[in-house]
Amino acid sequence: MTERVNRTLKLLIPIYPQQQPTSWDKEIQKLAYAIRTAVNEITDETPAFMMLGRDPRGPLDLLIEYKKDLINNLRYAYNIVKEHAEMEKLKQKDKYDRHTTDRRYTEGDLVWVAIPTRQIGENSIAEKLQPHYQGPCRLIKQLTPSTFTVLRINDNVQLGATNTDRLKPYFKPIINNRNTTAIENDQITNERQRTTTNNNDEVMDDDLNLQHVKEKNPSTCYTPPQRRVSNRHHRLPIRYIEN
Structure with a gap:
């Protein structure tokens, strides 16, 4: 085995004097490290592991280990954030459901439709003076159990898919003489x-x-x-x- 190592060194050492003629002897430790960490064909292990019982840690090993630790820490943090977000969703849903009323609508019902909040500067009238609902509107098609296609009766304009949370029942006014x-x-x-x-x-x-x-x-x-x-x-x- 010693003769095989010496033959390998004879092939590698002449490379350094050509590139670094004055400091080639300082690079021999790098060659020794490469031989110690290379897997031997006969033993199927590295010489360092056979002598020390462990493989030496190089710069690449430190980088890979840091990357693994970083991935594990991020995965742990993501799991905690996901669990916390799910708990907050349930809390917010419970608070929202306390102030909501389960209304049942069918196709053909007359309703008021909430007007979305406008951006600042879109209208000359203050937002507090703007109407909050438009209508009367008619539910012309049910898309999902809580979504309808709405038609505004005054000008026959379709308002698109609207959730029932934005609807209020419309009652015809009683007109007296x-x-x-x-x-x-x-x-x-x-x-x-x-x-x-x-x-x-x-x-x-x-x-x-x-x-x-x-x-x-x-x-x-x-x-x-x-x-x-x-x-x-x-x-x-x-x-x-x-x-």
Whole structure:
């Protein structure tokens, strides 16, 4: 085996003097390291492992080991982040479901559709003054259990696929005759005025009777204080009167 190593050294050493004629002897350690870490054909092991029981660690081994450690650390961090993200998703879903109502819609229903938030500068009117819903709209096709194709009735414009979270039921307004409503309001007002006048007359009669009794028996008759009834009529706003 020694003769085989010497023959290998004789083939490798002449290479260095040609490239480094003054320092070729300092490169012999590199040749020795290459021979010690090369796998022998007979033993199928490296000479360093046969002598020391382990392979020497070179620069490439350090780089590979660092790469493996980096990959393992990143994989561990990704798993932790994934688990934490799944837990946060469940928490956020639970908070969202607390304030939602499961509404069932079918094709043909009339609904309001929420208007997406506009970007700053798109409209001259302030965002707070903008309407939050558009409609009435009709559900023309159900794509998924929670998605419908919506058609705006006013101008027959399709709003595309819309989730039920952005929908609100539309109820047709009840239109009453204005003349009938005004007559009913006047009747209610007159009836209240008539009731107030009758109450005032009754209170005045009671006051006269009590005054007559007091004059006859001033020492034995006690007159309880009477609450005055105001003649002022309080008319309710129109919004409190049933149509």
